[in-house]
Amino acid sequence: MQIPDYLTQEDLLQIEEQGLSLKEIEKQIKRLTNGFPYLKVLRSATVGDGITRLSKEEQVKYLEEWSKAQSSSGKKIIKFIPASGAASRMFKELYEVLSNPQECSMEELPDSVKSVLDQIHLFAFFDALNSVCLKNEFKTCTRMLAQGEYRKVISYLIEEKGLNYGNLPKALLLFHKYKDGNRTAAEEHLAEGAMYAKDLQGDVHLHFTLSPEHIAPFNELMNQKKTLMEEHYSVNYNISYSIQKKETDTIAVDMDNQPLRDPKTGRLVFRPGGHGALIQNLNEIDADIIFIKNIDNVVPDHHKCETVIYKKVLGGFLVFLRNKVYRLMESLTKGRISRDTIEQARDLLYRYFSVDINIEGLHPEDAVRIIREKLNRPIRICGMVKNEGEPGGGPYIIEHEDGTTSLQILEGTQIDTSTEEGQKLLLSGTHFNPVDIVCSIKDYQGKFFDLTAFIDENTGFIAEKSKGGERLKALELPGLWNGAMAGWNTAFVEVPAETFNPVKTINDLLRDSHR
Numbered sequence: 001m002q003i004p005d006y007l008t009q010e011d012l013l014q015i016e017e018q019g020l021s022l023k024e025i026e027k028q029i030k031r032l033t034n035g036f037p038y039l040k041v042l043r044s045a046t047v048g049d050g051i052t053r054l055s056k057e058e059q060v061k062y063l064e065e066w067s068k069a070q071s072s073s074g075k076k077i078i079k080f081i082p083a084s085g086a087a088s089r090m091f092k093e094l095y096e097v098l099s100n101p102q103e104c105s106m107e108e109l110p111d112s113v114k115s116v117l118d119q120i121h122l123f124a125f126f127d128a129l130n131s132v133c134l135k136n137e138f139k140t141c142t143r144m145l146a147q148g149e150y151r152k153v154i155s156y157l158i159e160e161k162g163l164n165y166g167n168l169p170k171a172l173l174l175f176h177k178y179k180d181g182n183r184t185a186a187e188e189h190l191a192e193g194a195m196y197a198k199d200l201q202g203d204v205h206l207h208f209t210l211s212p213e214h215i216a217p218f219n220e221l222m223n224q225k226k227t228l229m230e231e232h233y234s235v236n237y238n239i240s241y242s243i244q245k246k247e248t249d250t251i252a253v254d255m256d257n258q259p260l261r262d263p264k265t266g267r268l269v270f271r272p273g274g275h276g277a278l279i280q281n282l283n284e285i286d287a288d289i290i291f292i293k294n295i296d297n298v299v300p301d302h303h304k305c306e307t308v309i310y311k312k313v314l315g316g317f318l319v320f321l322r323n324k325v326y327r328l329m330e331s332l333t334k335g336r337i338s339r340d341t342i343e344q345a346r347d348l349l350y351r352y353f354s355v356d357i358n359i360e361g362l363h364p365e366d367a368v369r370i371i372r373e374k375l376n377r378p379i380r381i382c383g384m385v386k387n388e389g390e391p392g393g394g395p396y397i398i399e400h401e402d403g404t405t406s407l408q409i410l411e412g413t414q415i416d417t418s419t420e421e422g423q424k425l426l427l428s429g430t431h432f433n434p435v436d437i438v439c440s441i442k443d444y445q446g447k448f449f450d451l452t453a454f455i456d457e458n459t460g461f462i463a464e465k466s467k468g469g470e471r472l473k474a475l476e477l478p479g480l481w482n483g484a485m486a487g488w489n490t491a492f493v494e495v496p497a498e499t500f501n502p503v504k505t506i507n508d509l510l511r512d513s514h515r
Contacts, residue, residue, distance in 0.1 A: 006259055014268055019247030028250050032473050033257040036460055038416040042405065044428045045395035050354045050407055051384050051431060051492040054313065062316030063309070069289070069319045071200055077315075078205040078287040079193045082275055082480070083171040083186070083295040084244055085211060090173075090506050091158045091166050098158075103151055115507055117145055117153070123509060124174040124182040125163060129153070132162045169214050169295070170503065172221060176300040176514060185503075186218070187225055188298035194233035195304060196311040197291060202234065208241045208295075209281050215241065242284070246270075248277030250475040252467070260472050269467065274476035276460070279484040283451040285441070289315065292437040292481070296503040299513050306498040310383065314438045314493060318381045321352055321491060322440045325375055329444035332372050337364070345371045353489045354397050356405040374404065378449045378488045382409065382481070383436030383495035387429055393482060394429040395492050407490040409433045409481050413461055431492070434500035435481060439488075451484075459483025 003012065004026065015025055047053045054062070069075060088095070093112050097104075106114060120126055120141060133141040133156055137149075144153050156162030165173055171186040183191070186208070193204040210218055218241065226237050249270040252260040260269040282290070291311065299307065328345045331337065342364070349355035355374055359367040384395055393409040400406065416422040441449055460483065461476040478484045501513040508514065 011259075011268055018249060018270060019245070020249075025251055028475055029253060029257065029259070031460060032251075032253050032462060032475050035462060036414075037458055038422075039408070039410065039414050039459070040399045041410070041415055041422075041425050042397045042399055044425065044430065045354070045384075045397055045407055045492055046430050047494060050395060050397050051494055052352075053494045054317070059309075059313050062313045062320060065316030065319045066196075066312040067316075069315065070198065073200055075199065075289070076205065076287045077197045077199055077289045077291070078207055078285060079189065079197050079291045079293070080282060080285060081171075081186075081189050081206065081208045081293060081295050082278055083169055083208045083210055084214070085169060086167050087170045087173055088158075088166045090170070090503065092505070094154045094158055094506070095166065097154055098151060100151075103148065105148070106150070109150065112505070112507055113150075113154075115510065117150060119510055120145065120153070122515070123506075124177045125157070125165070127182075128163055128174065129157055132156045136161070168217070169211065171208065171210070171295050172214065172217055175298065175503065175509060178300070183300075184221065185295050185298055186221060187229065188300070189293070189295070190225075190229050190237060190239075191233065191301060192293075192298065192304065192307070192311075193237075194229075194235045195308045196315070198235055202236055203238055204235045205238045205287065206240070207281075207285060208239070209278055210241050210243055212243050215243070242281045244272060244277050245280050248273045248280060248477065250477065252465075252472045252474050255471055255473065257473070260467070260470075269472070271465070271474045274461070275480045276477035276482070276484045278480050279451055279455060282441075282480070288440070288442060289318065290439045290441065291315070292435065292439065294435045294502065297434065297436075297501055299501050300515070303498075303501075303513055306496055310436075310495045310499050311438070314381045314383055314436070314495070317491070317493060318379060318438045318440055321348075321381070322379055324348055325379065325489075326444040329372065329376055332368055332375070337368055339364075342367055342371060345375055349374055349489070352491050354405055354407045355489065358403060375489070376443055378451060378454060378485075379440040379491075380485060380488050381438050381491050381493055382433055383499065384431040384492045385434050385436075385495060385497050385500050387432045388497065393433045393479070394426075395431055395433065396425070396429075406486075407492055408486060409479075409490075411461070411479070411482060414459060414482075431494065433481060434495075434502070436495060436499060437481060454485065454487030456483040456486035459486060 045051050093110055097113055130141045133144055141153055158166035172184055174182045175185045176183050193206050198204050222239055230237055250273045252269040252271050254260050331341045393411050396408055396410050397405055398408050412426055415426050417426055455478055459478040463474045463476055465472050465474045
């Protein structure tokens, strides 16, 4: 084996330990050096052109479809919640205050930090923070703030000597207040699951993706709360978890595209490949229908009504489309296939998934082969919220190399904004994706798809990061709801803004939707 000049024999052993191959490392470095091609974006998806707006009658219809699906025996429904990673970014401005060794006055603090400290009593974690302050300082949190000890209070909130919220995942942070005990984000997902993902037997299946260091505290929380919540919602919870596989980590390079090395050990530096790596975890899920939702997009029970209704609507729409696809696939496998069946399949692909296929002039057997290949894929229904300035990937219609089209969720970095046309495309979006997805991952014969076969490898990202003060380039795999699902049949459905309530900063917990 020819070893590149930039690698050593010891590097090859490390690469093998990582579960990777030399070929894969060379491919990653090539990607980091050359970047990724832009996609051929035709236009933004809008209501009536790629995004479906359901009427009240249609909503009722799909609610009934979902009710029938929940009542079907032997059908497994699961809620998949990406929850790995620490919540440190939530507390970015609090960390900046701690980085200043000097105590400062309230007037000198950033407005966002003042907002947190002024309203500290409104947070669900207030009692826990107060207990830590009393234990360590023999003073309440409120008294410490009154005496100007802002840095100490912040330290007890986010550092290890206190609640350690800066190092815990969002799943384990207390988000919401209740009379009978406050809830973490993870507990709110259990509550949600009971409201729309319960099966015929009363079982609710949830799968969390976690970092290895968070497994023990997560299990401790579930052991404390699971039975209580089962009694409260009259369900049985089946809770599982997985970790991001280390073979999905990617090599880091310096700004000259040379492999980055740890200055102390000289070993290659690998970094997590982003949420796109979780397609491997999703590929191992045993379920007929999977709901995907971010860990921080939850609200208290008294605000859940809109969310629950639309989750059921999306689930019913998925079942409706999946059944149509299954019936057409069965018809397209019979000996003699009518022209009418071919046109029905072609119409379904275009009407619901914006997959435009030109079969004019093709031999009927070739037309059937192409349509079957496009139809027989995993299906996902993605909720789309009107764009009002919140972050999130946008819905677009793109053209593939074979001339067919499809719906995709794209980030701004995937559009060539160096041109006037690209800039217009980026600004033309009317909606964004709040990671509100429901999926079907079995084919018409009940066999699981290999989800890794539907990844578009050309849709990764290159991010600039730093390590020990040194700039580096990190490779992120095609995002879970971006390029990792690029080959799926995708339908976009408009959902109300009330269903999207993310917690990106600590101040988001002060919004009305979280109180």
